[in-house]
Amino acid sequence: MKTEKVAKRFRIDSGKQFRLKDFDPADTGHWKSKEHAADALQQAIARMAELQDKLYAQDRWAVLLIFQAMDAAGKDGLIKHVMSGVNPQGCQVYSFKAPSDLELQHDFLWRTTRCLPERGHIGIFNRSYYEEVLVVRVHPEILKSQKTPPSLLEKKIGKKIEKKIGKMIGKKIGKNIWKNIWDERFEDIRGFERHMARSGTVIRKFFLNVSKKEQKRRFLERLEEPEKNWKFSASDIRERACWDDYQNAYEDMIRNTATGHAPWYIVPADNKWFTRLVVSTVIVETLESLGLAYPKVDETKQKELQAAKKQLLAKK
Numbered sequence: 001m002k003t004e005k006v007a008k009r010f011r012i013d014s015g016k017q018f019r020l021k022d023f024d025p026a027d028t029g030h031w032k033s034k035e036h037a038a039d040a041l042q043q044a045i046a047r048m049a050e051l052q053d054k055l056y057a058q059d060r061w062a063v064l065l066i067f068q069a070m071d072a073a074g075k076d077g078l079i080k081h082v083m084s085g086v087n088p089q090g091c092q093v094y095s096f097k098a099p100s101d102l103e104l105q106h107d108f109l110w111r112t113t114r115c116l117p118e119r120g121h122i123g124i125f126n127r128s129y130y131e132e133v134l135v136v137r138v139h140p141e142i143l144k145s146q147k148t149p150p151s152l153l154e155k156k157i158g159k160k161i162e163k164k165i166g167k168m169i170g171k172k173i174g175k176n177i178w179k180n181i182w183d184e185r186f187e188d189i190r191g192f193e194r195h196m197a198r199s200g201t202v203i204r205k206f207f208l209n210v211s212k213k214e215q216k217r218r219f220l221e222r223l224e225e226p227e228k229n230w231k232f233s234a235s236d237i238r239e240r241a242c243w244d245d246y247q248n249a250y251e252d253m254i255r256n257t258a259t260g261h262a263p264w265y266i267v268p269a270d271n272k273w274f275t276r277l278v279v280s281t282v283i284v285e286t287l288e289s290l291g292l293a294y295p296k297v298d299e300t301k302q303k304e305l306q307a308a309k310k311q312l313l314a315k316k
Contacts, residue, residue, distance in 0.1 A: 015255035034273035044280035049085035051287035059120040069208035186256035197261035208269040
């Protein structure tokens with residue numbers, strides 16, 4: 001698998017036939033080691049820096065990179081390493097955790113919409129509006145805190161919401177009752193991403209596909225190494241207990257939101273060096289597809305530049 005083919009291997013444009021189990025978290029293609037891929041990664045990072053400079057100067061397109069994953073999949077380290085060569089002036093990174101009181105006063109897309117990248121910029125979402133069809137789906141009781149008008153919820157999940165809300169998790173009937181909410185949110189997300197694409201924001205979405213075995217190893221590493229203790233939270237274990245529910249939610253999310261203008265990339269995440277190679281390759285390919293170039297200077301501007309040059313040369 002050549003570098004230029006890395007992106008296509010893991011890209012999902014249509015999720016109709018998508019199955020998460022078809023993607024191996026430990027896949028590294030023909031790349032056998034970190035050392036084997038090191039040069040390709042550095043070349044991609046250098047190329048990304050060149051293209052970002054043109055993106056910023058041209059000031060027409062915006063690029064939004066969305067990263068979603070289970071805990072310990074390596075999102076933070078990935079962003080740090082892959083984006084190490086870009087100019088901070090043209091890159092904006094946002095991490096989204098539990099919604100604040102202010103954010104809960106608005107619709108579920110509001111808090112991320114405020115952080116969309118400007119033209120000429122690369123925006124990075126470390127988690128995103130997709131949390132609303134992931135963590136909220138696995139823990140549907142969160143919907144109670146989102147202040148959605150009860151009448152809207154009643155239309156979606158029935159009049160007995162208050163009695164059923166604590167009993168739905170894991171029950172087949174509960175999943176069926178809640179289904180309309182997720183279908184509607186998928187529809188809203190697809191419409192939002194279509195609007196952004198039509199407005200000049202290029203969206204690329206990455207699911208860092210880590211295995212349950214590798215997640216366990218990384219959790220133990222965080223517990224055993226003092227300098228990594230701060231990364232661990234008791235909630236990590238509670239969420240790990242919902243592994244299967246999260247895998248089902250991710251699969252359904254990708255099936256329903258993978259499109260040609262906002263594709264998902266199912267990136268193997270058991271080997272961090274390969275994860276970084278794949279993501280950097282996708283970003284470079286995306287930027288190259290935009291036909292970026294430095295703005296051309298018209299004749300009037302050229303005369304101004306020549307006049308300025310003469311003045312500078314005439315003075316000591």
